[in-house]
Amino acid sequence: MSIPSWVWGQSVMWALAHIYLWARLVRGTTPSRSRARRVGTVLAVVLAAFIPASLITPFFVDIAVSRWIAWPSNIWYGLAVYLLILLILTEPVRLAAAFIGKRRAKARAETPDSARRAFLARSIAVTAGAAATGIVGYGMATALSPPRLDRVTVRLRRGGPLAAGLRIALVGDIHLGPMLGRAHTQRIVDMINGTGADLVAIVGDLVDGTVEQLASAAAPLRGLRSRHGTFFVTGNHEYLSGATEWIEELRELGIRPLQNERVELPALDLAGVNDVTGARQDDGPDYERALGDRDPACPVILLAHQPIQVNEAMRHGVDLQLSGHTHGGQMMPLNLLTSWAQPTLAGYERFGDTQLYVTKGAGFWGPPVRVGAPPDITIVELAI
Template sequence: MGVFVLVLVVVLALLGAVHRYVWQRLVRDVTAPGGPARRIGTVLVVVLPLLSLAALVSARAGAPFWVQRAVAWPGFLWLALLLYVVLALAVGEAVRPLLRAWLARRAAAAPRAVPEPSPALVPAHEPGPAAAEPEGPGAETGRVADAAGVSRRLFVSRAVGGAAAPVAAPPVGYGTYGVLRGPRVKRVTVPLAKVPRAAHGYRIAVVSDIHLGPILGRAHTQRIVDAVNSAQPDLIAVVGDLVDGTVENLGSAAEPLARLRARHGSFFVTGNHEYFSGADAWVDHVRDLGLRPLRNERVEIAAGFDLAGVDDVAGESEGRGPDFVRALGDRDRARAAVLLAHQPIVVHDAVRHGVDLQLSGHTHGGQLWPGNYLAELANPTVAGLERYGDTQLYVSRGAGAWGPPVRVGAPSDITIVEIASKQA
């Protein structure tokens, strides 16, 4: 609870600072004092972060599920839009002095009388034309010059601020469409030296980070099931972060998983979000739906390799973290081993225990650019296939989205990993 409170305080401080900056640039600098536009803008800058905060904490706070759903769409979508509005404004900060200088040079090259702006158009923090000024020779020229400066500042503020929303909206809109449309199926071939000829071409459907919750529900699950079944895999691996909520609220949303079809079955390992949502209850529920949970254990696959799964590292807080010795310690290392582990960070343990291929998710590929650069700081691989010693690691971008139902620069995917035998 202490960590949660600390994170909440940091989030509140960050939201407050960012929204104050947005209010300054998009409301104060471009609207008339006391006007309806300023009043509406100020209200929105107060209400939208409150909705975002409610979307972030409502589940943890035990709010009714209908409340979670009511705040999730506006709250989370605003967070995505806010990110790109702030990025656009940051670029605008560099453009602002250049635009002012260009306007000043243009005015100097073609001097002419500049009409004084109406006081209603002058932002409150700018000196208005009605301010007391010295009278005498040159006073009128000074007032005209001041008015020209105010007009330029107002024009630049409106130009930069007015461009922020048109720049931010398209990626957020298209990114939302991509999530709601459902993940695309991609295919990756992974050569494994130890698998026999009989396993050549064996296909594993890797599904991660579905994130059923207040926004993504039963229809999202059905789209994923349809996509997986259409690929006709030999085995299905659901590698964590299935849900963001309790079985009571989301059990029915997960029910289409019972229709997954593969000749060697469907398997499941926990992700960190299961431990926020009641991991044991979800393990029991997915077992009832026909998926086999692998909780620090392994099975022998008839095609000629071992399939192991470990609990997520978040389970350590409940005494159920990954146990590689239990899952892999006494196996025959002459056989290839494929490991299901939600987070890529355990790949170094996989290397020590002779795993040939680790299948993971967790990163979402960054989900919202430039989040991929932050994800690189915390994960050895953010997306795709990489080698660590004798172990290959494949990281899926995931089939859903956490928080904002938006992906920018990191499209969702279901991956068909096709094993290639070097003996073939």
């Protein structure tokens, strides 16, 4: 399996980020040529290698081995993110203190007070470190806790009495991989079965690894129970993990993949399209194939991994689109970046006659940290 280009891009980005962290946490807080400076520099180099290692090793080693790398490196990933944010926020304080110190020294014809500068740097480093640790600790407790069971009622603009009261268990972004395995899957299956939903919709990003690596972790999905069955659409991570093989594996588990296709249920049409990233492998979304040539009086629900696919859903007269992908932003304030790329981060939104509901997802990607975006499974109940 080849390494995607985005992995190399993130590796370079994190190398540069660690240079900044070294400058603020090591060089700025330790005397030149001291033992503390040397130890801190070595530690910074090791930690800089951690994150690329966690991104690259799953492509080459067994999942059980990569797990030992994934946990420490992704915890550091989360800490590094919040250290960067907090340290950058304190830059105005540091720059103002340096400016005032130079002005005072110049007025007194003295050299700048290096001891005062080092004290400020250490104070900022300790404060940022303590705050980042607290945030990540809280975020880990949230990410590793059972998904929250949300309930929402969506009123369709058309449809008969058979559609009223239909309950769809919506789950996405389960992200089975080095950090989330079989127990995670079983917990989700048990929660969904406990709701007595009429239909289960898995809206992509089920896995971060191949069938060979993760078949056992996905096996509990065979136990999902609902009146109309379980349906699945691909997410972008499936196309990094062998989408074709996973489609076949899910069929073996009794799950119906919707690959640019539609099924007619007693109350409505249920359609599903492939993720937009599938186009790079000649397996992208085909809305006409999934939504064309159908009864216009019948309501249609579309499963599509990314919320941005609602633009095409509107053009094809979809009543309701169910999506995931965003994780609700996963780690505030990084949700601001995600919101630039997607029309909705989480929850309900209306786009003309098309309604959209986005789940925050039941797992996580990268850091085992969720801040301001707890994991969820949503029961979508239809009304007329």
